Amino acid sequence: MMEVKEELVEKPECEESVEECYENGDSGGDDFENELDIPHIPVITFPGRVKKFKCLECDRPFAEKSHLAKHIVIHTGEKNFKCNECGRTFARKGDVVQHSKIVHSGVKRFKCDDCGKNFTLKRHLTQHLILHSGVKQYSCDQCGKLFADKSNLTRHLNAHLGVKKFKCDECGKQFTTRKDIIRHFVVHTGIKDHKCVECGKLFAHKGQLTQHMVVHTGVKNFKCEECGTFFARKGDLTRHLPFHSNVKNFKCEDCGKLFVQKAYLAKHSRIHTKVKKYKCNECDRLFAKEDHLTKHSLYHSGAKKFMCEECGKVYSQKSHLTQHLRIHSGLKFQCPVCGKLFVRNNHMARHIETRHPVPVPCDNDI
Known part of the structure; x- marks a missing residue:
């Protein structure tokens, strides 16, 4: 029995x-x-x-x-x-x-009574509740930053030590936490489900879209002490600061051009590889850079939100308005050969190419 x-x-x-x-x-x-x-x-x-x-x-x-x-x-x-x-x-x-x-079932059975946030695991809810208590008893001995959870302090310390034990099999990029590499992996899937309602730009993560939306608010709280320029995001200010030092440590192996930031070199390198993976859904035109596609898309939308305050002329891109403003400001580009003045730099370049071409040396001249 x-x-x-x-x-x-x-x-x-x-x-x-x-x-x-x-x-x-x-x-x-x-x-x-x-x-x-x-x-x-x-x-x-x-x-x-x-x-x-x-x-x-x-x-x-x-x-x-x-x-x-x-x-x-x-x-x-x-x-x-x-x-x-x-x-x-x-x-x-x-x-x-x-x-x-x-x-991975998506079921979140554990709910926080304070803010309504749901969690898959009970221990995640327990860790989250510490945030509401306001108690931060774990201190970083490197920078003094306080943490409510010991595991967060551990991950923070790894950042100080440069410990990156999680490596992406696709591109070799390394990360400090498992959470970071999981978030990063979405980049390789090509899936971008989060769209900006203001400019149409797509993002792989909701957090990236949230950070991007700050740009459209017009609020700029981060000031550069060198030139006084304000930025909407702290990361934008951080990326801007190297321009004042004029140190260009990133060199293109194909043409030798130097760049202040590694990201700029990566974008530039696509020109040499001829890889154009960004396709316009309207005309099927391909672009090597995503921002080039974004600017191009404005032509199809017909939106012209950049207006010249001097004459009222409107443009679809801010860079076009900036070029136009030189007409009113009187700024000129001077040809180094004949001294002729031009409103735009590309006009001067075209002038030099047609009027002052560089002679090709003959074999006898070498």
Whole structure:
């Protein structure tokens, strides 16, 4: 006769907590029950059934030898089962299945009563509640910044130390946290679901769109102490500062042109590779740079929101208005050969090319 009784199975005496084991990908089946906050379930046992198979690593007993064999895999350190969603690896196939159900199902059962935010895991809610308490007891010994959660401090310290243990298999770029590399991986999928309602620019992440929207508010709180220019975002100011030092450490291997920032060199390099992956949906024209496509798209929209305050003429692009304003300001570009003045730099360049071409030396002149 089979009977049901309450049996509390002893957990392995590991140095890490259940939450830490799960975070490191070492979790077993019982750990997932803790993640889901499942109440204790009665264990079905048979009279006289003895758990005679004992794990030599953690002393946990098992009734079946096959159960012990599955359990031992956790202690070997081998993680041969990979999650197709996030790339995280696990010791057992069952762990991957449980992980997918918990993390990637999209179900968020744990709700914060203070702000209404929902979480997939109970421990994430617990960590989040610390933010509402306002208590920040973990301090960075490098810069003094305070954190409410110890794990956030650990990730912050890795940034100081330059520790980047998460590497992207697609491009080789390295990241400090698993969260950062997961966010980065979306870039390689080409999916950009977040669109700016103001200019139509697309973004892979909602956070990128949120940061971008600040540009359209017109608010500029970040000031450059060198030239007095204001910026909408701190990152824009940071990228602007190297221009004052005039240090150009990034060199194009194809033409030797130097750049202040690595990002500018990367954009420039597409000119040499002839790769034009940005396509206009209206006319199928291809562009090497995304910002070139964005500017081009304004022609199709017919929108001309840049108006000259002097004569009322409107333009679809700010750069065109800037060029036009030189007519009113009296700024001139002078030809270094004959001294002729031009309103626009490209007009002067065209003049030099046609009127003062550089003579090609003959073989006898060499």
